Amino acid sequence: MDLRHLRYFIAVAEEENIGRAAARLHISQPPLTRQIQQLEEELGVRLFTRTPRGMELTQAGELFLEEARNIRSVVEQATERTQRAGQGKLGRLDIAIFGSGILGIIPRLLLAFRNAYPEVKTVLHTMTKAEQIEALRQRRITLGFNRMLAPLPDLATELVATEQLLLAVNESHPLAREESVSFPMLAEHPMVLFPTGARPNFIDKVMRLCEEAGFVPQVSQEVGDAVTGVALVAGGFGICLVPESVTALTLPGVVFRPLHDTPPNCRIDLSCLYRTDDQSPILSEFLETVRAFRGPHVAGHSSGIRTETAWDAGI
Amino acid sequence: MDLRHLRYFIAVAEEENIGRAAARLHISQPPLTRQIQQLEEELGVRLFTRTPRGMELTQAGELFLEEARNIRSVVEQATERTQRAGQGKLGRLDIAIFGSGILGIIPRLLLAFRNAYPEVKTVLHTMTKAEQIEALRQRRITLGFNRMLAPLPDLATELVATEQLLLAVNESHPLAREESVSFPMLAEHPMVLFPTGARPNFIDKVMRLCEEAGFVPQVSQEVGDAVTGVALVAGGFGICLVPESVTALTLPGVVFRPLHDTPPNCRIDLSCLYRTDDQSPILSEFLETVRAFRGPHVAGHSSGIRTETAWDAGI
DNA sequence: AACCTCCATACCTTCAAGGTATTGTGTTGG
DNA sequence: CCAACACAATACCTTGAAGGTATGGAGGTT
Numbered sequence: 019m020d021l022r023h024l025r026y027f028i029a030v031a032e033e034e035n036i037g038r039a040a041a042r043l044h045i046s047q048p049p050l051t052r053q054i055q056q057l058e059e060e061l062g063v064r065l066f067t068r069t070p071r072g073m074e075l076t077q078a079g080e081l082f083l084e085e086a087r088n089i090r091s092v093v094e095q096a097t098e099r100t101q102r103a104g105q106g107k108l109g110r111l112d113i114a115i116f117g118s119g120i121l122g123i124i125p126r127l128l129l130a131f132r133n134a135y136p137e138v139k140t141v142l143h144t145m146t147k148a149e150q151i152e153a154l155r156q157r158r159i160t161l162g163f164n165r166m167l168a169p170l171p172d173l174a175t176e177l178v179a180t181e182q183l184l185l186a187v188n189e190s191h192p193l194a195r196e197e198s199v200s201f202p203m204l205a206e207h208p209m210v211l212f213p214t215g216a217r218p219n220f221i222d223k224v225m226r227l228c229e230e231a232g233f234v235p236q237v238s239q240e241v242g243d244a245v246t247g248v249a250l251v252a253g254g255f256g257i258c259l260v261p262e263s264v265t266a267l268t269l270p271g272v273v274f275r276p277l278h279d280t281p282p283n284c285r286i287d288l289s290c291l292y293r294t295d296d297q298s299p300i301l302s303e304f305l306e307t308v309r310a311f312r313g314p315h316v317a318g319h320s321s322g323i324r325t326e327t328a329w330d331a332g333i
Numbered sequence: 334m335d336l337r338h339l340r341y342f343i344a345v346a347e348e349e350n351i352g353r354a355a356a357r358l359h360i361s362q363p364p365l366t367r368q369i370q371q372l373e374e375e376l377g378v379r380l381f382t383r384t385p386r387g388m389e390l391t392q393a394g395e396l397f398l399e400e401a402r403n404i405r406s407v408v409e410q411a412t413e414r415t416q417r418a419g420q421g422k423l424g425r426l427d428i429a430i431f432g433s434g435i436l437g438i439i440p441r442l443l444l445a446f447r448n449a450y451p452e453v454k455t456v457l458h459t460m461t462k463a464e465q466i467e468a469l470r471q472r473r474i475t476l477g478f479n480r481m482l483a484p485l486p487d488l489a490t491e492l493v494a495t496e497q498l499l500l501a502v503n504e505s506h507p508l509a510r511e512e513s514v515s516f517p518m519l520a521e522h523p524m525v526l527f528p529t530g531a532r533p534n535f536i537d538k539v540m541r542l543c544e545e546a547g548f549v550p551q552v553s554q555e556v557g558d559a560v561t562g563v564a565l566v567a568g569g570f571g572i573c574l575v576p577e578s579v580t581a582l583t584l585p586g587v588v589f590r591p592l593h594d595t596p597p598n599c600r601i602d603l604s605c606l607y608r609t610d611d612q613s614p615i616l617s618e619f620l621e622t623v624r625a626f627r628g629p630h631v632a633g634h635s636s637g638i639r640t641e642t643a644w645d646a647g648i
Numbered sequence: 649a650a651c652c653t654c655c656a657t658a659c660c661t662t663c664a665a666g667g668t669a670t671t672g673t674g675t676t677g678g
Numbered sequence: 679c680c681a682a683c684a685c686a687a688t689a690c691c692t693t694g695a696a697g698g699t700a701t702g703g704a705g706g707t708t
Contacts (some may be wrong), residue, residue, distance in 0.1 A: 019412065020335055022696090036655065049697045053657060061412060063419030067612065070705045077425070077613055078418035085411035092407055096400035097334065097376060103393035104378030110392070192674065297382065298392060337665090349688065364666045366686060383686065385674045 021093065024086040027065065030054055031083045035072040053127055073170045079153035106299030108137040114145040114153060114162035115214070122263020123179050123288060124163055131307045148216040156292055160301050162291045165261075166218050174294045176305055178312060180285040181261040183227075184274045186251045193257060198276045201231035208238030208256035210247045220244075220286065224259050227284055248272055261286045336408065338372045339401040342380065345369055346398045350387040421614030423452040429460040429468060432528070432558030437479055437578020438494050438603060442632035446622045453615055463531040469608055477606045480576075481533055485496050489609045489618055493627060494601040497577040498542075499589045501566045508572060513591045516546035522570035523553030527562045535559075535601065539574050542599055563587055576601045 029039040030050065040050040054073075058065050065079035075083060102108040117125055128140060150162035154173060167175045185204070187193045193203065205228075211221045221240070228235045238256035241247050245267060247258045252269040265274050277284065290308060292301055297314060344354040345365065355365040371386075373380050380394035390398060417423040430439055443455060458474060465477030469488060482490045499520070502508045508518065520543075526536045536555070543550045553571035556562050560582060562573045567584040580589050592599065605623060607616055 019408070020337070037653085045696090046698055047654095048656080048658095048699085053696080055656085061415055061419065064612070065413055065415075070654065072654070076419075077615065078415055081418045081424070082411065082415040085407075085415065089407055089411060091405065092404055093334070094399075096397065096404060100376055100378055100380075100393055100397040100400060103396045104376065104391075109396070147393070297379070300392065350684095352684085358667090361667055362685090363668085363687080366688090368665080370687090387685070452679095484695070 019057065019060055020174055023060075023090075024089055026050055026053045027057055028083065028086050028090070029108055030066070030073055031075055031079065031086075034074060057333045065089060102137065104299060104304035106138070107135055108299075109300050110139045110141065110144065111161065111300050112141045112159040113303060114143045114159045116146065116150075116152045116164055117144065118245050118264060118267075119163050121244075121266040122181075122261075124329050127178065127308065127311050131304055134307060135300075135303060137305075146213075146215055147219070150291060154291065157293075160292060160296065161297060161304060163288065164291060165220060165286055165288055166223065167289050167291050168218060172294055173291055175289045175291050176308055178288045178290055178308055180287050183277055183280070183286060184258050184262050184265065185250050185256075186258045186264070186272055186274055186276060188251055188254050189271050189273050190254070191257065193275065194273050196275060198278045200277065201227060201277045202233070204228065204235065204257065205231075205233035206236065209235045210239045210241060210250045210256050210258040211235075211237055212247045212258075213243050214240050215242070220261075222285060225261075227281070230281065231279055249309075254331075261288075263288075334372065334373055336404075338368060338375075339404055341365055341368045342372055343398065343401050343405070344396065345381070345388055346390055346401075348387075349389060397404075417452065419614060421453070421616075421618035424615050425454045426455060426476065426615050426619060427456045427458065427474040429458045429465040429474045431461065431465075431479055432459065433560050433579060433582075434459075434478050436559075436581040437496075437576075442493065442623065442626050445626055446619055449622060450615075450618060452619075461528070462534070465606060469606065472608075475607060475611065475613060476619060478603065479606055480535060480601055480603055481538065482604050482606050483533060487609055490604045490605055490606050491623055492611050493603045493605055493623055495602050496578055498574050498592055498595070498599055498601060499577050499580060500572045500592060501563050501575050501579070501587055501589055503566055503569050504586050504588050505569070506572065508590065509588050511590060513593045515592065515594045516542060517548070519543065519546075519550065519572065519574075520548035521551065524550045525554045525556060525562045525565045525571050525573040526550075526552055527556045528558050529555050530557070538601060542574075542596070545596065576603075578603075609648055 019321040026039070026043060029043050032035055033039040033042065036050050036054070037047050040047040044291055045051065061082075063078045063082070064076055065071040067076055068074075073080075099108060113128070128142075131138070132140060143153070145153060145159075145162065146187075147162075147164045147167070150159065150164060151170070151173065154162060163178070169175070171331070185193065185199055191207075193199055193207065196203070209224075211224060213219055213221070225235065236256075239250055241250060244260050244264045248260065248264060248267060248269055250256070251258045252272045290305075292305075341354070341358060344358050345351055348354040348357060351365050351369070352362050355362045358365065369381070376397075378393045378397070379391055380397055381388040382391055386429060428443075432607055443457075446453070447455060458468070460468060460474075460477065462477075462479045462482070465474065465479060466485070466488065468474040469477060478493070482488075484490070500508065500514055506522075508514055508522065511518070524539075526539060528534055528536070540550065553573075556565060559575050559579045563575065563579060563582060563584055565571070566573045567587045575589075605620075607620075
């Protein structure tokens with residue numbers, strides 16, 4: 019049995035006349051007669067009683083008509099859903115974020131994507147950079163957000179945004195009295211650094227900037243993520259350089275101060291990471307959303323900065 | 334798209350290898366490759382990613398696999414249900430019964446049929462003989478139960494059973510003192526007759542039997558059905574001849590007495606009536622059940638009596 | 649009786665599914 | 679590093695079934 023048989027059967031059942039049904043199907047009458055006979059033979063069931071006025075459904079035929087219409091609609095829905103899946107409009111996207119990634123840009127980006135593609139279920143996983151790379155290679159996730167991603171042969175990156183660095187200080191700290199601070203002013207002040215773990219990371223960036231400013235920072239503590247770093251600042255452990263998105267987090271006693279006289283590379287990137295061999299249309303659509311989102315939000319700061327450039331600036 | 338495409342797709346998706354899938358489908362590899370390409374092209378969706386180790390489903394392909402399996406099972410169920418419908422094992426049977434038909438044999442017959450064909454929904458309609466004939470011609474019912482059915486060109490009958498006649502009398506009536514009664518004893522006693530309506534009917538039978546016994550009955554009242562007749566006997570309106578199945582109905586003050594020295598035609602038939610042109614397998618199965626049921630239950634009384642004979646004996 | 653309207657049958661044509669042989673492309677093993 | 683292997687893709691041929699035209703045959707109507 020074929021879907022063609024069902025289409026023909028439905029037409030004959032509705033027209034109650036083979037000739038008219040054949041016209042509707044744009045075929046001639048004899049083949050249609052044969053297809054119906056064939057269908058009846060294959061099922062072993064008389065679907066029509068032939069009357070002088072045409073074809074009349076038997077009770078079994080009535081039942082089969084309902085079933086045939088049902089099959090038709092199930093097939094239609096299946097193809098439609100599959101096509102939407104093929105266009106990246108339906109499905110599932112597993113995304114990894116890092117610890118403080120829930121602050122700032124990422125949630126707004128995810129919201130924009132979910133509004134544009136409501137039928138794509140996004141699943142968030144919190145992972146470190148190394149875990150993200152591992153998970154991408156094992157295909158447990160499709161995309162990861164992170165900073166300072168080194169180029170890898172099997173993984174590609176797409177810049178999402180670049181952010182300013184800000185100084186987080188305790189309100190009782192001498193530097194809190196400044197409107198804004200410059201790099202050399204940071205020398206001699208104990209500094210909280212993050213994250214621990216795989217290099218290169220934000221620590222290297224800070225170390226290099228300090229070095230360029232002519233000093234080596236005093237490390238008071240190394241911690242896992244920016245949120246913990248700011249919490250230590252609140253506790254008086256020292257000062258801490260953070261990306262601007264961390265200001266979304268307000269802790270009592272902590273104030274943020276901009277940096278002045280900073281070199282052009284004194285910005286930190288936020289990128290997403292994915293398999294170069296991933297052809298998933300959902301990923302493509304997500305990356306399109308990222309590009310569209312990056313335009314209005316980082317224009318003037320980093321528009322035109324390519325993945326490679328972001329990396330070069332990163333270390 | 335064809336059901337063949339779905340079958341092939343499922344095989345390839347399950348084997349993750351066109352060659353093995355082709356072997357499983359008993360075709361060679363190249364046609365299968367082409368069918369899959371064709372399916373992808375028609376849907377406009379890549380369903381597989383070709384790897385050196387075989388075929389791997391894309392996300393859209395995973396979705397389509399679920400859909401394809403679903404379609405397959407829907408089609409299987411549709412054919413199976415249609416086949417059962419074609420064998421008369423699934424569907425609906427509209428049956429008409431007459432007023433007192435709910436007494437006696439019919440409910441037992443219907444129960445037997447429902448046990449044998451649990452998926453056939455039987456719908457009962459109470460109709461007079463004339464209404465049954467009309468409803469059969471309009472196809473509103475498939476089968477009617479009645480007594481004393483005259484042969485009609487477009488309708489056929491099947492004898493279900495023959496029943497004895499019994500005398501229903503009030504317990505205070507003189508005839509109630511007899512163990513059994515003979516026809517001549519009925520003369521002079523006012524008699525309740527039924528049913529009113531289309532002839533020939535039970536009245537004609539009773540009138541003829543009285544005539545053969547040499548008297549014309551005194552009619553005290555004509556009523557619509559046996560139940561009303563017996564109710565009038567309870568009320569003292571007179572005596573009433575009824576088929577034996579009416580004894581299922583016990584009314585206070587009414588007793589039933591057998592008739593003795595009765596002629597062989599002093600039995601009343603119960604038959605079912607259906608269209609001669611009705612090919613419905615459900616009807617055939619029902620008639621088979623009737624025949625099987627008639628055997629053990631009326632053996633010795635009327636086995637071997639054909640439809641025509643029943644009628645001949647009826648009037 | 650002639651005609652009309654159906655469906656069914658006979659016979660031909662064509663197109664696509666299936667087969668065989670082969671190529672191309674990655675991966676693996678010596 | 680080359681040869682062998684495994685896989686899908688392509689080229690080309692064969693065949694079977696779907697579709698077309700012409701016609702038959704049955705039941706009903708004027």
